[in-house]
Amino acid sequence: MPTICLGFKSSIKFFSFPAKLTRLIHLRYITLSCDDLDVLPKDMSNLWNLQTLIVDTKSRNLTINANIWKMIQLRHLKTEASIILAANGDGKAKAGENLQILGRLSPECCTDEGFNKARHLKELGVRGQLATLFEITSLDKLDRLENLKLLNDIYPESASRNPLRGILKSNWFPPNLKKLTLSGVHKNDEDE
Numbered sequence: 001m002p003t004i005c006l007g008f009k010s011s012i013k014f015f016s017f018p019a020k021l022t023r024l025i026h027l028r029y030i031t032l033s034c035d036d037l038d039v040l041p042k043d044m045s046n047l048w049n050l051q052t053l054i055v056d057t058k059s060r061n062l063t064i065n066a067n068i069w070k071m072i073q074l075r076h077l078k079t080e081a082s083i084i085l086a087a088n089g090d091g092k093a094k095a096g097e098n099l100q101i102l103g104r105l106s107p108e109c110c111t112d113e114g115f116n117k118a119r120h121l122k123e124l125g126v127r128g129q130l131a132t133l134f135e136i137t138s139l140d141k142l143d144r145l146e147n148l149k150l151l152n153d154i155y156p157e158s159a160s161r162n163p164l165r166g167i168l169k170s171n172w173f174p175p176n177l178k179k180l181t182l183s184g185v186h187k188n189d190e191d192e
Contacts, residue, residue, distance in 0.1 A: 017032075017034075017037065017040075017041065019041075019043070022041065022043035022044055022046050022047065023046070024047070025046060025047060025048060025049055026049050027047055027049065027050055028049055028050060028051045028052070028073075029050075029051060029052045030047075030050065030052070030053055030054070031054040031055075031056065032053075032054070032055050032056065032057075033056040033057075034056075034057055035057065035058045035059075036057070036058070036059060037055065037057040037059060037062070038057065038059040038061060038062055038063060038081070039062070039063045039064075039065060040055070040062065040063070040064045040065060040066055041065055041066065042065040042066055042067075042087070043066070044064070044065075044066030044071075045066040045067045045068075045070045045071060045087070047071060048070065048071055048072060048073065049073050050071055050073060050074055051073050051074060051075045051076065051098075052074075052075060052076040053074065053076070053077050053078075054076070054078045054079065055078070055079040055081065056079070056080075057079065057080070057081050059081050060081060060082065060153075060155065061081055061082045061083075061084055061106070062079050062081035062082065062083050062084065063084045063086055064083060064084065064085055064086060064087070065086045065087060066087060067087035067088075068085065068087070068096075068099075069087075069088075069095035069096055069117055070095070072094045072095065072097065072098065073098060074098060074099055075098050075099060075100050075101065076100065076101040077099070077101065077102050077103070078101060078102075078103045078125075079103065079104060080104065080127075081104065081127070082104055082105070082106045082127040082128050082153065083102075083104060083105045083106055083109065084106050084108070084109060085105075085106075085109045085114070088113075095117050096114070096117030096118040096119075097117075097119075097120060098120070099117075099118045099120065099121060100120060100121060100122045100123065101121070101122065101123040101124075102118060102121055102123070102124050102125070103123065103124065103125030103149065104125035104126060104127035104149070104151065105124065105125065105126050105127070106126075106127065106128045107126055107128040107129060107130060107132040107133035108128070108132060110126060110133055110139075112141075115139070115141055115142055116141070118142075119141070119142065119143075119144070120144055121142055121144060121145050122144055122145060122146050122147065123145070123146065123147040123148075123149075124139075124142070124145055124147070124148055124149070125148075125149040125150075125151070126148075126149070126150050126151065127151040127153050128151075128152075128153055129152070129153070129154050130150055130151075130152040130184075130185070133150075134172065138172050139172060139173060139174050140171065140172065140173065140174055140175065141174075142174045143174060143175055143176055144174075144176065145174040145176065145177060146176060146177060146178045146179065147177075147178065147179045147181075148173070148174070148177055148179070148180050148181070149181040149183070150180075150181065150182050150183070150185065151183040151184055152182075152183065152184035152185050153184060154184070
């Protein structure tokens with residue numbers, strides 16, 4: 001059942017995603033809480049004034065059909081699910097300029113195009129098959145990134161059966177990184 005937090009004192013509970021929510025264009029902060037929420041609709045793009053979007057769900061993946069690059073005020077997008085961005089950017093000059101926290105993005109969505117738009121990121125979380133991430137891109141261009149959380153989620157397999165090799169030896173990480181959190185990453189003999 002989705003929950004919308006209005007301020008910090010009360011919340012309204014819904015049994016399904018409230019379609020009228022996407023008409024509240026002056027909304028700046030929203031927390032959606034729903035155990036089985038796995039898709040955010042395209043109409044969420046209409047919330048151009050939204051600064052913080054937090055999605056609390058037990059779903060493994062969260063597909064965002066909304067074009068977050070049209071939400072030019074968006075600063076914080078957080079969830080524990082692996083975010084799959086279904087909509088591509090529209091090329092606006094200010095798209096992603098204010099985005100500071102993005103967690104947890106699917107490795108497949110960690111593209112140079114997206115990182116060029118979100119170049120002011122300070123905190124990034126990535127959840128999924130991290131081997132894919134290391135093949136796709138490098139995070140060295142995110143020169144403002146201070147906090148990086150990597151969760152190697154290779155469900156239904158065990159991460160210990162597929163250790164990542166050599167990730168700590170590469171110059172793959174951003175230059176100003178202050179905090180690195182690795183989860184589901186198992187050391188093997190080659191990493192010594």
